[in-house]
Structures are given as C-alpha cells and as structure tokens.
Amino acid sequence: MKRIAVFPGSFDPITRGHQNVVERAVTLFDEIIVAIGHNTTKQTMFPLEKRMEWIKATFSHLPNVKTDVYEGLTVEYCKKFKANYLLRGLRNGGDFEFERTIAHMNKALLAPLETVLLFTDPEYASVHSTVIREILKNNGDVSQFVPVQILGDLLPR
Amino acid sequence: MKRIAVFPGSFDPITRGHQNVVERAVTLFDEIIVAIGHNTTKQTMFPLEKRMEWIKATFSHLPNVKTDVYEGLTVEYCKKFKANYLLRGLRNGGDFEFERTIAHMNKALLAPLETVLLFTDPEYASVHSTVIREILKNNGDVSQFVPVQILGDLLPR
C-alpha cells in the first residue's frame, strides 16, 4: 500500500520550519501532500494563490511532494485521497499539547489515520508564521525565516 | 458545613470531558452547581438556553447536580451561593498553567475559596469544546465527544 502523508496548515506564509520538516520526511513517505486548509471565514495575510505558489516553489525539486487546497475537516480530505498519515512538526512544548489533542481527535474521527511527528531542527524551532507576519507588517527582514525560494516576494521594500 | 462546589464554564457545548469530571466528583461534594458563565459580549456557537438544557439532560440522573447561569466574576457567584469550592478538570499541561493562574487569582479575590482538581480520565483528555465546534461547523460526527444524552441534537445532518 502506498504511504501517503498529508501535511496540513495555513502556510501564511510557509516557513523554513515547514520546509525543514517536509524535506526530512520526503523519503519516509511515497507521497507528501502539502495541503492548505482553506477557511473562507478566517482572514489570512496572503491570498490562497500566493500561499500555494510559494509552497510549489519551495518544493519544486521534490517530485513526490504535491500541493493542494481543501475545505472542511482534515480527516475528510485524508479519507478522500486515501492518505493514511498526517505529518506534523514539533517545535516546542506548546506545540506538543496542541498536536496531541488534534492527533487524538483526528484518530477518533478516522481510525486508521496516524499522525507522524518530527522534531523541527533546532535552528528552525523558534520560527512561527505569526511572528513572521508581525515582522512583515512592520516592514522588517524575514529572510532567515522563510524559504530562499520565496524570498524575492518578501524582502523589505 | 455543606460542601458546595461550582463547576464553571461556557459549555459551548458540554463535552464528555465535563461529564466525566462532574460524575466522578459527585460523591465528593454535597452539591455541585454546573454554572454557565454568561457574557453578553462574547459570542457562542449555541444559545444559552440550549447549553443549559444539554447540561440538565446530561446530569438529570444526579440529584445533587444543579445547573445555573451567572454573569460577572465567578468568585462573586460563589460568595452569593456560599460555595466554598471550585471544581475543575485537568486534561493536560496546557490546562495546568491556565488553571493554576485562575485558581490563585480567585483565591486572592475570595480567600476561603479552594479550587479542587481532578485529572480528566485519559479517554476524554483530548476532548475540547473548540475542536467539537470546528467539527460541527464542517458537519462532522462528534458523537464520541459529547454526552450521549445530547447526541440527538448534534448528529450530522
């Protein structure tokens, strides 16, 4: 059976932390789908198209990494695409409690779905999209925190 | 002196985790008041009447569990009803820090008020109202997470 993992998130924007986790997991799965959970009622800093374009640019060198968008529950998306794994990065103790809650509830909803975790490498463990957006709003320099592939779009003006 | 405990919350909706904590605490106190903290400026998914009805249905078999609504500070409510205890469930490390802060501030406000804690049983420790609401918004199945007594109202259509 093909090992298909979904790496869900809002990627507003994608960070070096996201990149780090996916690149290290790429040989573990036959296919990784980086899937933007789209929610029409939740506001994001960057439009869906831009976020998708950035994910594609970041992983263009990895043929078994796909990019997609979904609405609704993550478990429904996994069921539809026969993904048996959710891939998640763990940065710190705060992530831990949140991820465990979500993993347990997802498994209760869809029994065979396993959440597979990697610790984010130390140099990226403090990178949060929320802080990146804050820096960008203040016209600061986020070049250390986002993939080099998307830097052209995010340099301070 | 009667041992009266208040179990405060927004119960939007009541979960099996709430149910688990109250049912296990029921012999420890002479009376438990499940009290909905009502805040006119905070939006909830379910109307106050529905939330109250669900709590009543969940505990209808327990004569010493009462249901109530209050506005304002929890400590004021406790003082008014001569409740000497606050009952709270602890699910995980995230709850811990939050609950301790609230317990210490409540005790500073009303000295004899003690917060009594039970660990939520493991099978309910990942159940959060926030996630339940998210599932319901996406028309998912929350039947494992809410009391059987209220399932009729919450089944996916």
Added chain:
Amino acid sequence: MKRIAVFPGSFDPITRGHQNVVERAVTLFDEIIVAIGHNTTKQTMFPLEKRMEWIKATFSHLPNVKTDVYEGLTVEYCKKFKANYLLRGLRNGGDFEFERTIAHMNKALLAPLETVLLFTDPEYASVHSTVIREILKNNGDVSQFVPVQILGDLLPR
C-alpha cells in the same frame, strides 16, 4: 459514605507545602490519613519514627487528620482502609506529569479511587523535600520551609 482521603508520601521531612495542602483540604474530607509509604530498601535522611512524630506534631490541632505508615502499594492501603480518595498537591508543571501518570495507574488498579488535587499555594510551590535535605546536609537554615511545629528539631546547629 464517609469521605476518607489518603495523603501519601515519604515526608523526609514534611514541608510547609505538605502542611499547606492538608490544612486546606481538611474540610473537604471527613478524614485525612497522612500515610508514610515505607520502603525498607529505600534510604531516607530521617528515621521513620521521627518523620511520623513530625507529621503528628504538625497536625495535632486537626482532629480528623490521622498519621500512619504503610508498606506496599498505595492502592492496597486505600482499599484496606476504605479510602476512596488520594489527596495530592500540585506545585508546578513537573509535578503535573508525574501526578497524572500515578493517578491514572492507581485508578486502573483500583477503579473507584479518585485522586483529588489542590494547587500548592504560591509561597510554598518551590518547597521540595530534596532541596530541604540538601540545605540540612550543609547545615543551612530551613526554617522557612518546614512547619513551625518541627522547627526545634531542624534549626542549624
């Protein structure tokens, strides 16, 4: 049914943290048994008799607090004395994980046994028997950390 709680520990020595938790729980239960878990293979700083004497001195003003010693599993002791509750204090996040593990395993071993927790009051939340012993070994002053009732035995020489 009588509400009987066991407050187990090695009490080597009893601290103001222990005292704080028991004194605040004293109206919640009909009887609290402060029970020294005795383990002939584990070395303690103070002999069993001394530790017991100190607990008795600390709670001599509280008629419903008993002192006892037990060997073997805590759950067996609780069963024997028909204690339905274990009382424990929570100081910090480190305590939390440990206490939850023990509480869940104890409940698995003896189903109706509930662990009831109080947050140690802030001024005692950093008091650990281990550190007290370290201070005593170096002839330091532990008078802020142990009950005033036992100070006479523990003043620096």
Added chain:
Amino acid sequence: MKRIAVFPGSFDPITRGHQNVVERAVTLFDEIIVAIGHNTTKQTMFPLEKRMEWIKATFSHLPNVKTDVYEGLTVEYCKKFKANYLLRGLRNGGDFEFERTIAHMNKALLAPLETVLLFTDPEYASVHSTVIREILKNNGDVSQFVPVQILGDLLPR
C-alpha cells in the same frame, strides 16, 4: 559601554508582576526603558496616555527607569536607543515557550540583542493583565494585583 535594557509590553494595565521584575533588575542595568509597544490596530482597555502615566507613577522613585512608547518592531526600537538587552519576567511554563520563541527570533533579527530573564517572584506569578481587565470589567477589586501607586484610579466604584 552603558548597559541599557528595554522592558517591552502593552501594560494594559501595568501589574505588580511587571513592577516586581523591573524593581529587582534595577541595579543590574544602568538604565531600564519601560517601553509601551503601541499598535494602532490593536484595541486596549486603557488609553496610551493613562498606561504611560501609570508606569511613570510606579517607577517615579527609580531615577534610572525611563518610560517610553514605540511603534513597529521591538528590535528596531532597541537599535535606535542602543539598548543591548531586553528584560523579561518569567512567570510559568506557558511564558517560557513564548518568551524563548520571541527571544530567539529577536536575536536572529538583531544579533547582539540579548534577552535577560528574571523569574517573577512567587506571590506575583499568577498575575496577568488579561485577568485584571476581566476583573475590572466586572467591577471587581484588583488592589492586590496592580501597583499601589495607581490604585486610586482602579478601585471599584
């Protein structure tokens, strides 16, 4: 080189926890700037002028504590005023993860900037501005949580 620390926050309102950290750090630095991070899009309970006035009143007896307001990134403000240190208080495990993330991102943005931390003293470790605002909204008594210097403005009416 002068040791200048910035103590950033929204101080909505200043608490005894803030006061505790600054007063204890006052001999460690040659100058501490208590700096209100002002954000025109974020709503606060108290106007900027009031928050500033309260900080000034709290530290009026400490000549090397200055008060200021800034917009934009904290690191930019530090650079402008040649502050090499950020001063922060640590209350609990929740603070820890947040503060570490911010400290690491700030250092990545401005290499010589070091975040220096003190543990908030135990009696103030549960004081949160968020809870103070909640109490004030309900016309409760916050006199134990805010500096005595500003009590006159915050007593329940």
Added chain:
Amino acid sequence: MKRIAVFPGSFDPITRGHQNVVERAVTLFDEIIVAIGHNTTKQTMFPLEKRMEWIKATFSHLPNVKTDVYEGLTVEYCKKFKANYLLRGLRNGGDFEFERTIAHMNKALLAPLETVLLFTDPEYASVHSTVIREILKNNGDVSQFVPVQILGDLLPR
C-alpha cells in the same frame, strides 16, 4: 531504499505502550528492529533473555518486526544496520523534552538519522515500566499494562 527503523529501549519489561507504538508504526516502515540497549553496568529487574523473549512473543505475528540487543551508542547500532530512522513514542510533556534532547544529539552524531514519533494512544499514555516494576515488587496486578502475550509470566502469585 529500504525504510528501517530502530525502536530502542530497555524494555524492563515491555509495556502495552511500547506494543501500541510498534503495532501502529508497522506499515510505515519496511522493517522495525525492537532493540534492547544492553548496559552491563546498569541493573534491570528482568534478565536480558527474558526481556528479549517477551518482545518476540509480543510481536510474533508481525513478520517485519525483528528483535535484537546492542551495546554502546544507539547511533552506532543504527549505522551498522543501515537504519535511517529511530522510532519513539511520546506519552506526555515530560517525554517530549527528553526525546527532543536525545533526537537532536543523535542527529548531531549521525546526520541522516531521523527520529520519527507517534503519540502513544491515550489509554496507554500513563503506562511506565518504572511503575510496572514497582507494582510487581509489591506483588500487584499489572495485567492491564503489559502485552497479553506475556501475561502468563507476570501474574501476581
């Protein structure tokens, strides 16, 4: 390239938590080696042969789960058997900090070695070998905590 994972531990004895993690990971890897880290200077409750026999009995139905023993560093063992993954279970926040430290140090020692984590399922998250040994020493019943395959050896006499 074959996906080979090492699941290292002392398994003194193997628990339902260990069993749970391996059984759920079995389709993720082509081979899982449950490897007892043997240390002649560290005392265990059960002899190496018994621990090995129990692991084999637990996973006898899973052809791609192997059992082995190693001395020395885990990374050296992984290198020797061309294992690119370490498999670990995460039970709670305490595990989290420990596992992250070990994972980061292991990766520093052997760059391509990735630690892959699963959250232990909630019903096993409080099962610790240390507590099991404590129960066994007191002739208690561990039948809920160890694999059914090894129960015959561990029933209370």
Added chain:
Amino acid sequence: MKRIAVFPGSFDPITRGHQNVVERAVTLFDEIIVAIGHNTTKQTMFPLEKRMEWIKATFSHLPNVKTDVYEGLTVEYCKKFKANYLLRGLRNGGDFEFERTIAHMNKALLAPLETVLLFTDPEYASVHSTVIREILKNNGDVSQFVPVQILGDLLPR
C-alpha cells in the same frame, strides 16, 4: 556596586551550552565566577582538577571570568564573595521548572540574591553533560558538544 555573578554547576564536563551562556553574559556583569560545586559524596566522571582546568581553558580569553570551587550551599558561597547574582542558562521546559524552584529557594535563603537567566542559543539547547558522559563512555565523538579549547582531551581514542 560591582555586579558579580556566580555561574554554579558541576561541569562534568563543561559544554558548549555553558560556554554559550557565559560568553553572552560577559558584558552584563563586571565579573562572572564559574564555580564548581564540589560534593565529596557525589561521584563525577572527571576529577575536580580536570574540570577546573577545562573551564579555565574555555574562558582564558575573558579576563572578567574567574574559575573557582566551593563546598556547601551556593548561597553561602555567594554571600562570602559578595556576589548578588546567580547566572543560569535555560535550555528547555524541563530546565525551567527546576531552575525556578532553585531560584525561589535560594532567594528565600539569601534575600538580595537574584537569579538572572539567558536562554541557551538554539544550537546548544539539546547539549546535556549527562548525554556527553554517556557518549564518552561508549567512546563516541563529542566534538560538537564541548568547547574547542578542551577537545584535545576528549577526542575518541
């Protein structure tokens, strides 16, 4: 008044984490004393003289960093040398709880003594002396974890 900090530990051996914290704190204090807490009853891997020599080698380029040894309580040592500060590094959430306990107890013992904390930089946050000793016992390579100044003594044979 001179700002004197004590950086206490067993340094068995000194790590890049220790080095990182002291080097970053060096401009904050007028003098930092790296002080080995010597305990004749506690066994260490390396003799006192070696540990001291390594600390000296690590900080030989920093004139205001001194090396010393003490027996007994850290607070007594601080009092004797008029050190008003204890310097400590925070690596992770596990450190946090331990350090806070020690800091609060030390302050209770010696009121003006403040514990000043820096977050260990991310690349050193997983470096623990315990793990280094484990690697050394197995003749592994610790060159990434200890100061370059002492590498000559610790290379695998």
